Amino acid sequence: MPSTLTENVRKTVLENGLTVLTKEVHTAPVVTVQVWYKVGSRNEEPGVNGIAHQLEHMMFKGTLNRPIQFGRLFSALGSDSNAFTSYDQTAYYGTVERNKLKALLVLEADRMQNSQIEPEQLASEKRVVISELQGYENSPEYRLNRAVMQAAFPNHAYGLPVGGTKADVEKFELEQVQKYYRNFYTPDNAVLVVVGDFQTANTLETIKEVFGKLPRRQGAGGRGQGAGVISSSSPSLSTPIVLREPGAGRLLQVVYPLPDANHPDVPALDVMDYILTEGRNSRLYQVLVESGLASEVTASVTSLRESGWYEVLVTAGYKQDLKKIDSVLSSAIANVAEKGVTTEEVERGKTQLIADVILSNRDITSQAMRLGNDETTAGDYSYTDRYLAAVRLVKPMDVVAVINQYLTKETRTVGFFEPNQKQVTGIGEKPDSTQTTENFSPGVPVLPSEVMKYLPPVDLATDAIAQVLPQEFKLTNGLRILLLPDNSTPTVTLSGYIQAGTEFDPDNQAGLAAFVAENLLSGTEKNNVLTIAKNLAERGASLNFEVHREGVHIEGDSLAGDLPIILEILADVVKNSTFPAKELELHRQQTLTDLQLELDEPSEVARRIFVQSIYPKKHPLHTFPTEESLQRIQRQDVVNFKAKHYRPDTTVLALVGDFDLDKVRSLIQNDFGNWEVSGQAPTLKYPPVSMPKKIVSVNPVLPGKAQAVTYMGYTGINRYDPRFHAALVLNQILGGDTLSSRLGAEVRDRQGLSYGIYSYFQAGKNVGTFLIEMQTSPEDSSKAIANIRQILRQIHQQGVTALEVETAKRTLISNYNVSLSNPEELTDRILMNEVYGLDKVELHSFTDKIQKVTFEQVNQAARELLHSDQIVVVTAGPSVLAEKSIR
Numbered sequence: 002m003p004s005t006l007t008e009n010v011r012k013t014v015l016e017n018g019l020t021v022l023t024k025e026v027h028t029a030p031v032v033t034v035q036v037w038y039k040v041g042s043r044n045e046e047p048g049v050n051g052i053a054h055q056l057e058h059m060m061f062k063g064t065l066n067r068p069i070q071f072g073r074l075f076s077a078l079g080s081d082s083n084a085f086t087s088y089d090q091t092a093y094y095g096t097v098e099r100n101k102l103k104a105l106l107v108l109e110a111d112r113m114q115n116s117q118i119e120p121e122q123l124a125s126e127k128r129v130v131i132s133e134l135q136g137y138e139n140s141p142e143y144r145l146n147r148a149v150m151q152a153a154f155p156n157h158a159y160g161l162p163v164g165g166t167k168a169d170v171e172k173f174e175l176e177q178v179q180k181y182y183r184n185f186y187t188p189d190n191a192v193l194v195v196v197g198d199f200q201t202a203n204t205l206e207t208i209k210e211v212f213g214k215l216p217r218r219q220g221a222g223g224r225g226q227g228a229g230v231i232s233s234s235s236p237s238l239s240t241p242i243v244l245r246e247p248g249a250g251r252l253l254q255v256v257y258p259l260p261d262a263n264h265p266d267v268p269a270l271d272v273m274d275y276i277l278t279e280g281r282n283s284r285l286y287q288v289l290v291e292s293g294l295a296s297e298v299t300a301s302v303t304s305l306r307e308s309g310w311y312e313v314l315v316t317a318g319y320k321q322d323l324k325k326i327d328s329v330l331s332s333a334i335a336n337v338a339e340k341g342v343t344t345e346e347v348e349r350g351k352t353q354l355i356a357d358v359i360l361s362n363r364d365i366t367s368q369a370m371r372l373g374n375d376e377t378t379a380g381d382y383s384y385t386d387r388y389l390a391a392v393r394l395v396k397p398m399d400v401v402a403v404i405n406q407y408l409t410k411e412t413r414t415v416g417f418f419e420p421n422q423k424q425v426t427g428i429g430e431k432p433d434s435t436q437t438t439e440n441f442s443p444g445v446p447v448l449p450s451e452v453m454k455y456l457p458p459v460d461l462a463t464d465a466i467a468q469v470l471p472q473e474f475k476l477t478n479g480l481r482i483l484l485l486p487d488n489s490t491p492t493v494t495l496s497g498y499i500q501a502g503t504e505f506d507p508d509n510q511a512g513l514a515a516f517v518a519e520n521l522l523s524g525t526e527k528n529n530v531l532t533i534a535k536n537l538a539e540r541g542a543s544l545n546f547e548v549h550r551e552g553v554h555i556e557g558d559s560l561a562g563d564l565p566i567i568l569e570i571l572a573d574v575v576k577n578s579t580f581p582a583k584e585l586e587l588h589r590q591q592t593l594t595d596l597q598l599e600l601d602e603p604s605e606v607a608r609r610i611f612v613q614s615i616y617p618k619k620h621p622l623h624t625f626p627t628e629e630s631l632q633r634i635q636r637q638d639v640v641n642f643k644a645k646h647y648r649p650d651t652t653v654l655a656l657v658g659d660f661d662l663d664k665v666r667s668l669i670q671n672d673f674g675n676w677e678v679s680g681q682a683p684t685l686k687y688p689p690v691s692m693p694k695k696i697v698s699v700n701p702v703l704p705g706k707a708q709a710v711t712y713m714g715y716t717g718i719n720r721y722d723p724r725f726h727a728a729l730v731l732n733q734i735l736g737g738d739t740l741s742s743r744l745g746a747e748v749r750d751r752q753g754l755s756y757g758i759y760s761y762f763q764a765g766k767n768v769g770t771f772l773i774e775m776q777t778s779p780e781d782s783s784k785a786i787a788n789i790r791q792i793l794r795q796i797h798q799q800g801v802t803a804l805e806v807e808t809a810k811r812t813l814i815s816n817y818n819v820s821l822s823n824p825e826e827l828t829d830r831i832l833m834n835e836v837y838g839l840d841k842v843e844l845h846s847f848t849d850k851i852q853k854v855t856f857e858q859v860n861q862a863a864r865e866l867l868h869s870d871q872i873v874v875v876t877a878g879p880s881v882l883a884e885k886s887i888r
């Protein structure tokens with residue numbers, strides 16, 4: 002276990018006040034550049050809530066020197082770039098091949114001083130921000146969190162939502178946003194972080210050349226204190242805040258104020274959180290979830306510059322009462338305070354916490370994020386090292402002391418969400434309330450030649466990624482294994498696949514494949530569910546099974562020394578799982594609650610109806626779980642499905658990390674060699690599906706939602722289609738990312754109709770789907786759909802330009818090379834190449850295949866694969882949609 006995460010970090014402060022943090026990491030020829038500004042929603046007050054977030058959007062609109070949307074420039078560089086606003090900071094980040102380091106530095110320095118904030122662009126981008134906020138508003142969790150935080154911190158900006166409110170955003174004026182930019186976007190209020198494959202001395206010279214001439218802030222204006230430091234917690238409300246609004250599940254949220262990030266109690270508070278809520282053995286999971294009162298309990302400690310809080314969120318079980326849940330929660334916490342915690346619990350929590358920090362810092366982007374966050378929040382880039390050293394010293398009495406001090410009934414703020422309206426029939430991502438996550442796109446459509454004109458020069462010296470290929474071997478029972486040693490971090494990443502996906506669900510038992518996958522860890526012949534969970538938790542290791550249409554995906558990671566435990570548990574559960582009836586019933590109740598919540602998500606409703614409108618009944622893709630189908634599943638059905646579909650000859654495992662090849666081969670032989678196989682593996686015949694004859698339009702209504710979600714598309718190509726690589730290039734131009742696509746430039750940026758818009762060719766083994774996904778204000782849906790169809794028609798008839806093709810190819814190749822520097826993405830890529838039966842050299846020949854795609858092939862694919870008049874269009878959201886027809 003590394004003793005320091007900040008080894009070889011160098012801190013330099015330029016004469017103009019810019020703090021520079023550099024860290025050389027030579028595991029792959031990539032580098033990340035991040036600029037962190039010490040301004041966030043903490044610097045706001047009611048009336049201008051959301052201005053830091055609005056300014057972050059404006060920072061992509063171009064500069065005096067480069068009057069072009071910066072998303073286009075980043076995309077043309079092949080940079081994996083984005084930005085976010087949080088409470089204490091606003092950050093901009095990009096990861097590229099190392100020869101593009103200076104180009105990224107030049108772009109960041111340019112927008113630090115020269116950003117153009119103009120009336121027309123502000124008006125358009127305010128619309129986009131409001132669309133983004135409406136997306137958050139769709140989530141009952143977000144609405145409940147906003148109400149509880151406002152009550153918990155009534156006199157501090159931490160009580161305001163990071164993204165702002167629609168009412169405030171609508172009122173922002175040009176001069177306000179420009180003033181915020183002048184006050185806060187200066188070198189002496191910023192931290193530049195560079196991590197990756199570079200030489201420090203040369204890079205510091207370049208940074209001084211590029212950033213050194215920028216002037217520091219004039220005068221003392223706007224150093225940016227919060228809206229008042231919290232001197233004492235606000236008095237708690239004696240009664241819970243109750244939101245009675247349209248929605249599906251009942252929610253309970255509790256917030257306890259905590260001290261700031263540098264307070265010595267923070268390590269003990271984090272260990273406390275692991276003991277209370279992390280895993281099956283945690284205290285609150287045992288009393289709330291195992292009892293059936295709740296389907297889920299999550300919690301987090303937030304430690305910021307001026308204070309912090311502990312937030313517990315409970316999703317009520319099927320037909321369970323929130324007051325009872327709150328009472329049990331309070332009693333459980335009081336019980337821990339009174340009776341204490343065991344040394345075993347504390348050691349397990351510490352191990353999990355330390356392992357999580359190490360495992361989450363394996364790629365260079367994450368390492369730079371940690372340095373930037375530590376320097377801007379805690380004022381010290383080595384904060385995490387000090388923090389981990391303090392975590393190792395936490396004792397049981399420390400955990401009890403912080404519970405007694407901070408988790409008191411007097412200081413807590415409680416919120417209930419009680420649905421008051423049954424929804425019409427999303428797995429929507431849970432919004433992260435601590436920061437915004439952006440979908441940035443290009444501006445007014447410009448010629449690709451204009452992009453090249455404004456792109457900073459790129460160093461010509463390019464380096465191919467080392468052509469290291471995985472070692473492959475196969476057991477006599479058919480199990481295939483791919484191994485790639487990598488000792489750059491003391492960790493191991495495991496990715497696996499079993500051909501047992503939802504495509505095999507019986508018509509009347511949709512959800513069966515998921516029942517099996519999600520209950521594998523529920524007990525085996527020799528270990529019960531709690532023993533399995535404990536064996537993983539004691540090492541801070543993780544092992545998860547996630548079901549997809551085509552196959553069950555296995556994901557696991559651990560510190561290097563714990564790989565034998567992960568392999569032993571994986572082998573045990575795939576061979577010997579017993580599916581105890583009690584665990585299956587508990588899972589059924591949780592799944593029914595999850596289904597209720599999903600069917601309250603416009604994205605999930607739109608996706609379901611979209612898929613079912615393309616693929617007819619009896620097709621393997623048509624079925625989705627319903628309450629009836631989940632109730633029909635019996636334990637024997639689960640046992641039979643497992644026996645039939647979980648076989649070594651349809652299983653592939655891929656491992657990347659710090660291990661010895663011979664030792665791992667021996668471990669796998671011992672653990673999996675006796676996994677027996679009999680008969681032939683089940684197969685499926687996918688019936689052919691024709692294109693829709695015309696436009697098929699469906700508008701499911703979900704009351705109480707602020708934002709609409711649209712899915713458009715039809716059947717597409719599978720992974721083996723000879724047009725696959727040309728389709729990837731075509732898609733990059735059309736809507737591959739909202740940074741540089743035709744859809745993004747027109748629908749999002751020029752017209753401000755959508756916060757996020759993307760297109761995909763989802764190409765599986767058996768079938769493919771072409772789809773476009775976007776979020777809009779309900780009143781903008783019809784106009785946005787008409788625009789999309791016009792763009793599809795235009796590209797179908799007129800094609801794309803040669804320069805667009807070259808730019809898209811460069812972006813795809815660079816993004817691919819950057820992705821291989823992330824152990825999880827690398828392991829997954831190795832795995833899926835094997836699943837698709839591709840040669841193992843595909844890992845490195847993929848970029849050659851993209852490079853060889855011609856302009857003619859892309860336009861041929863556009864003529865064959867893009868259709869504007871034979872398309873399924875599903876828009877889910879509030880009732881205003883139902884009154885509009887799609888033209």
